[in-house]
Amino acid sequence: MRERAVINRIAVLAMHTSPLEQPGTGDAGGMNVYVAQTSRRFAANGVEVEVFTRANAPDLPPVVEMVPGVTVRHVPAGPPELDKNDLPTRIAEFASGVVEAGQDGFDAVHSHYWLAGQAGIQAKRAWRAPLVHTAHTLAKVKNAALAAGERPEPLARVLGEEHLAAAADRLVVNTEIEAAELRGLYRARAEQVLTIPPGVDLDCFTPGDRAAARVELGLPVDAVVPAFVGRIQPLKAPDVLLRATAELLARTPSLRERMVTLVVGGPSGTGLDQPELLQRLAVELGIADVVRFLPPRSGAALAQVYRAADVVAVPSHSESFGLVALEAQACGTPVAATAVGGLPVAVADGVSGVLLPDHVTERWADALAGIALDPVRRASMSAAAVRHAARFSWERTTEGLLAAYADAARTEVGACTCTS
Incomplete structure (x- = not known):
């Protein structure tokens, strides 16, 4: 049995929204909370984190320290004020910026949402690091339950998610329901999909007066x-x-x-x-x-x-x-x-x-x-x-993710050894 891979540096990709933004408006929501909370806890465990997000406002500093051990990099990719529907045309530019900014390499790449996932595939190849992807939402699932007035997700997103289902080393989902959707709708491999529930900040969200x-x-x-x-x-x-x-x-x-x-x-x-x-x-x-x-x-x-x-x-x-x-x-x-x-x-x-x-x-x-x-x-x-x-905590989520990164990295090492 191979020893568990050591994870010291993680690249987190969140192209369309930043963990520094206020959840609850625009494109900022649960994904922002997820990235921010897990990144903080990675750092608390001694793991260095760099979050790569698109520079979506003028005059943003290139690098911001969110907390000690967590750096947010604003990657230029198109005009700052860009409609979300136009973001797919900037994936290649964003991916190039990510790879260039992360020349020192990482032990694992974790991409969030399909846009960042496409850039994650490029980063995986450039850094020779395992790619772990979290979709957060799936186009085929959303299109099957559209609200009145809601536009269907485009074919480009569907194809992008299918590509990720084939290319990512691990696909992290929140529930077994989502795991079944990935396997059934996207033909993801059973051993590729890991269910790791998100958490809640049990120090902040507590009963009160x-x-x-x-x-x-x-x-x-x-x-x-x-x-x-x-x-x-x-x-x-x-x-x-x-x-x-x-x-x-x-x-x-x-x-x-x-x-x-x-x-x-x-x-x-x-x-x-x-x-x-x-x-x-x-x-x-x-x-x-x-x-x-x-x-x-x-x-x-x-x-x-x-x-x-x-x-x-x-x-x-x-x-x-x-x-x-x-x-x-x-x-x-x-x-x-x-x-x-x-x-x-x-x-x-x-x-x-x-x-x-x-x-x-x-x-x-x-x-x-x-x-x-x-x-x-x-x-x-x-x-x-x-x-x-109380059954859900970000600490548990973080432990599960670190194990997923290590397992994916170990598999990568094993694959390289077998083909050398």
């Missing part, structure tokens, strides 16, 4: 508070929460005096086409007086949002995992979510929250009321939510 959180946010202490946190786009379906809110008020008009529905996030994806669409919907539904829109936030400020809420809605049409669901539960807030992608793993149905099969307004109103308006059930789910979230 709900009344104090509400006071901090300017909410009445006795309010009924359902919340949505995330990017504002059809895929994430924040409109489902607004329609359910309107249904609850139609059923019980007196609830209007106490209801405050929070929507925390910014426009993203096709949501950028009509950034005020959700606000207009609130007006059309006659609930603008009870809906409060807040800008995206992270860390302690985001934890206070979760603590202030009675229930967090995650009504996505497609979701590879659902970090928002984990964060909310870690704060002791039950979740109502659609039973898609990784959400049946992130949420314990009937225990830490409720999973719904579709987006029928009446069902969502029932689910939200069943948690927010039932103090006894909510308290039980709150305690269970904390226990459920």
Whole structure:
């Protein structure tokens, strides 16, 4: 048996979005959290990390130290302000910049999303390092569950993901569901796919004083508070929460005096086409007086949002995992979510929250009321939510990734020895 390969330096590729950006708007979301949290923990384990991302704003410094041991490199590849749909035309330029900036080489390359994955293939060849890839979302899966108004993923992405399924040394997925999708839809090899669930920052996202959180946010202490946190786009379906809110008020008009529905996030994806669409919907539904829109936030400020809420809605049409669901539960807030992608793993149905099969307004109103308006059930789910979230940590994720890198590197060494 060969000794486990030693991993001292990791190149992390995230072409279209940077771990330095605020999650919850534009292209920044769960992937940003994933890259930032795992990179910090790699460094804490003595592993040097360089994150390569495209320079998407003018005057960005070429190199930024995110934390000691983690360097973010802004690689020029096309005009800074470039539409995401035009990014595939800049992959080769980005890949060249990555390879040139990383001339000292790395023990492993971890690419995130298909754009960075294509550059990762070039880096793998140049540095003779194993390539580990995480898709985060898959085009074929998204196209099978499109929301109204959402554009299908292009053929170039489908072909790029198929290429990665063949070329990457390891494909890391969040759940066994995603593993089956890779094997079935992309013909990935069973031994190539590793399931490593993402985590939650259990030091930041903790139960706290709900009344104090509400006071901090300017909410009445006795309010009924359902919340949505995330990017504002059809895929994430924040409109489902607004329609359910309107249904609850139609059923019980007196609830209007106490209801405050929070929507925390910014426009993203096709949501950028009509950034005020959700606000207009609130007006059309006659609930603008009870809906409060807040800008995206992270860390302690985001934890206070979760603590202030009675229930967090995650009504996505497609979701590879659902970090928002984990964060909310870690704060002791039950979740109502659609039973898609990784959400049946992130949420314990009937225990830490409720999973719904579709987006029928009446069902969502029932689910939200069943948690927010039932103090006894909510308290039980709150305690269970904390226990459920505690099963997931970034430390466990990082340990799994380091083992995956080492295994891929060892396989690479073995392959080279056999052909020499």
